[in-house]
Amino acid sequence: MALTTQRVDVPVIVDESKCLEKCNACIEVCPLDVLVKNPETGKAYMKYDECWFCLPCEKECPTNAITVQIPFLLR
């Protein structure tokens, strides 16, 4: 197959200045398992656009680094 990569607006926004390198709280609670750490920066980001906008990541973040938007298609 021939493939291409498309840009998408993702719902989960991480404030990198607040995200703690040693913390995995958001990654552990996400039901869809869409959050991972950037190995270079140690900060969390949304790797897969598969969000239920259910909010555990935002609620369980100890530093309030996460904002969940309603996915663009629904907004």
Place this chain on the structure above:
Amino acid sequence: MTNTQQLKTDVLVVGGGTAGTMAAIKAKQANPEAEVLILEKANIRRSGAIAMGMDGVNTAVIPGNSTPEQYVREITIANDGILNQKAVYQTGKLGYEVIQELDSWGVKFQKDTYGNYDLKQVHRVGKYVLPMPEGKDLKKILTRQVKRHKAKVTNRVMATRVMVKDGRAIGAVGFDVRNGDFVVIQAKAVILCTGACGRLGLPESGYLYGTYENPTNAGDGYSMAYHAGAELTNIECFQINPLIKDYNGPACAYVASPFGAYTANAEGHRFVSCDYWSGQMMLEIWKELNSGKGPIQLKMTHLDEDTISEIESILWSNERPSRERFHESRGENYRTHGVEMHISEIGLCSGHSASGVWVNEKGETTVPGLYAAGDMASVPHNYMIGAFVFGRLAGTNAVEYVRDIEHLEPDADWLAAEKARIYKPMQNPNGIPHTQVEYKLRRIVNNYLQPPKNTYKMDIALNKFINYHDTLDLMGARDPHELMRCMEVYFIRDCAEMAARASLYRKESRWGLYHYRIDYPEKNNEEWFCHVNLKKEDDQMTLFKRPVDPYIVDVNLEKEVYDVKVASK
């Protein structure tokens, strides 16, 4: 090379949501010596339908307010007579104990000034709705109890098949969705608690995961039970819900209607007499939307400020708390705007309708050693309390069953074949992405299976679903996470085929919009007062009629017809 993890347990619970956590707790309470393992593809702290809590109990049978017999009557009428009353009776009988136990664990239910449970009427007849304005931490509380009872938990492992040998369930296989390990779990009994098939139809927004159900609930258990040889039932009785347009979550009438909110057409007039979700109510909504009097709305603008604030505080902290920012981003407010409602895409879910794996009043499927509970187990209109009750029954009965059972070694050839099936997309990293394969499949579901149903459309659907095996072969995955989504598309395809075949088989209309056939528009009790069951036989999906068991609570269905229509003004 893929690593293989081998695990062994007495009782294996697949899925750690509402039913699964309760099944594990009850199995350990019944026999603390037994080994109980919960397998969860997410993390049990926030997984399943109640990941962010629940704002109320919909089917609470509390002494002094209602009786199990009254509850069975109401569900019998709402489900047009097709049910196993003995199973539904369990939810009525054991629900109160479940609520009391949850209460003792710290789950907060609404009480009046005398300390009694504060029940509300939402059903046509009877008070069964018990608000939980502070129900947001339900899942955390259940997780704590799972740990206290020393049930083991393996998170982030997805089951793909139940292992069967000598006609009984002997464990499950799957893979770690993070490191990709192949996982084989031997068990003496397996309890499937994997929730609804919430990713069957495609939401109108086009966003694959913008579903009513937690999108991890992709019909895993329906498919696994089917391949294990178990019977499924009432699959043609789809789940279709009245949801907030685009947001695809509940508005939620169960919370707001006891405060005086109601469903109305664009002119502000009522057209249904009762906001309890039923196929009959959905048919009235479908008719209203097609009459030119749509869109429809949940109307709250007539309520006073204190009432609206209270409704907001419940809706914005429980179940789907992002409702608040959805309304906000559109500049809408309950004080000034009705909440625009719409008909959801189809799904399979016995928690709301009746489609699921056949279980008896003990939570047993038709395969020895295989149990099912929660949204995927067919006990009509079972909701959250029914999931707890059947989790409890399945856990208690499974742990009793394993007493005299030994582990059986799985068949090596079968394991090798299943391993090859699972990892195939990984061999093809440049294959078609799961997102596109899933989108097309679910668009076909919308185009040809969304009611009203007709034979021509469903024949096309069935043919497309059968041929979709070839499309699944083209799918590619680049990591274990993508592989998880690929394997879910296999489950969705199986559910789509079941939905088409069961809908074609029942040649009448029943359950309002859930099974409304244009070519057979009337209910036909003479030929179709029965369950439509299906199972895998000689590798073929076989359908057959299963008689409705004699009632234990008398209901005269000729006289008592579920009718929620309001005469037009």
